[in-house]
Amino acid sequence: MPCKDKNKKRIRNQKYWPQWANSHKECRAEWQHQYYLANKEKLKKRASYYALHRKPRKDRAYWNGKRQALKRGATIGPISLESIKLRDKMICGICHRKVREKELAFDHIIPLSRGGAHAEWNLQVSHRSCNAHKHVGTLPSQIRLAIIL
Numbered sequence: 001m002p003c004k005d006k007n008k009k010r011i012r013n014q015k016y017w018p019q020w021a022n023s024h025k026e027c028r029a030e031w032q033h034q035y036y037l038a039n040k041e042k043l044k045k046r047a048s049y050y051a052l053h054r055k056p057r058k059d060r061a062y063w064n065g066k067r068q069a070l071k072r073g074a075t076i077g078p079i080s081l082e083s084i085k086l087r088d089k090m091i092c093g094i095c096h097r098k099v100r101e102k103e104l105a106f107d108h109i110i111p112l113s114r115g116g117a118h119a120e121w122n123l124q125v126s127h128r129s130c131n132a133h134k135h136v137g138t139l140p141s142q143i144r145l146a147i148i149l
Contacts, residue, residue, distance in 0.1 A: 065106065069118030077119030081106065084123050093124035094134055107131045 021028065036043065069076050084106065090099045093107060107126040110116030126134075 065108070065112075065118055065123075068112055072112050074112050074115070075117040075119065077117060077121070079118070079120050079123065084120060085125060088125040090125055092126045092130055094126050094130040097127075099125055099127055103127045103129075105131045107134065 066076060066079075085104075090104075091097070092099050093109070105126050105128040106123050107130075108116050108118070109122050109124055112118065116122050
């Protein structure tokens with residue numbers, strides 16, 4: 001039997017909510033179950049919409065790199081992740097093996113923490129595991145920057 005709390009405004013109060021939630025666990029579980037039973041189709045529709053429209057991991061990688069570059073005051077250039085994949089032919093810049101799409105990560109050749117730019121010329125394709133093992137180092141075999149005079 002669900003409990004009835006007449007003071008709903010008090011429940012919504014952020015200071016009171018943790019106390020209320022701890023003392024009314026059974027009520028909350030009952031309300032959630034009743035809501036689920038009444039809105040099964042709506043919840044399924046919402047879940048399928050989210051699965052279709054969520055941002056893929058590749059977009060998040062781009063924005064996370066840009067955010068970190070802004071935090072460090074690095075120069076930011078125009079970036080096309082697709083052109084980096086084509087340029088590197090999906091070969092890891094660290095271990096020089098083929099990279100599958102689900103293992104794909106983009107690595108800063110000169111790390112942002114060491115003054116590297118967040119630009120297309122400073123990014124390369126890599127495996128997530130290779131990029132994690134590299135940490136902030138720069139491997140001599142990895143430096144393939146073209147020097148333009």
